Amino acid sequence: MNRHGQRIGEPASRWRMQIVPIATVMIASALPLMLPLVASSPVLPPLGLLFFLSWQLLRTEMWPVWIGLPLGLWDDLFSGAPIGTAIALWTAASIAIAYLSQRIYWRGFLHDWAIGALLVAAVQALAVFITFPHAPAGHMLGLVLPQIIISVLLMPLFLRLTGKFDNFRLKRR
Structure with missing residues (x-):
């Protein structure tokens, strides 16, 4: 034992290893509903998606490719999009990251920023087209473009935050 009460070679907490990544994505997906913000168009970036992509980019081997199914369903419940939108798009993003x-x-x-930025833009644009299939494409892209730009600019911050959460996840005791 060392002076901090840890044994040399002791593994990290199994609870933290499994719960921290999933909890960050789930809390981030639900967070926009807890904020007192009223807007006529989407302004907040999809926080759950940003954490989901950041975890996938940082630790590709950690989750199976199908993890977009349950986490996407959770996000669909809080985002107001039709059920199945985030399920399909997050799973496709997970497959794309595994392929890359x-x-x-x-x-x-x-590279991670570029991959994350492309996937965030693609997922958000496709989600708008799925949510509003009969609206004019130019009008819908004009509404979601500020959200895409903010999300792309926030991607490095979320990659950094995910790294901090990963350090906490791997810490012993």
Whole structure:
């Protein structure tokens, strides 16, 4: 035992290893409903999606590819989008990240930011088209464009926050 009460080679808490990533995504998906904000168009970035993509980019091997199903369902319950929108789009994003992880062996911060930015933009644009199928495309993209820009600019912050949560997750005791 060392002076902090830890044994050398002791594994991290199994509870934290499994709960922290899922809890961050679920809390982030529900957080916009807890904020006292009224807007006529989407302004808040999809916080759950940003954490979901950040976890996938940081720890590709941690979750199975189908993890977008339950986490997407949770997000659909809080986002107001038709049930199945985030399920399908998050699972497709998870598959895309798994595919790219097999193709790009040496990824850096800029690669992760670019991949995350493309996926955030694609998921948000497709979610708008699924949610409002009969609305004019130019009008809907104009409404969601500020949200996409904010999300892309926040991606590095969420990658950093996910790294901090990962350090907490892997910490012993």
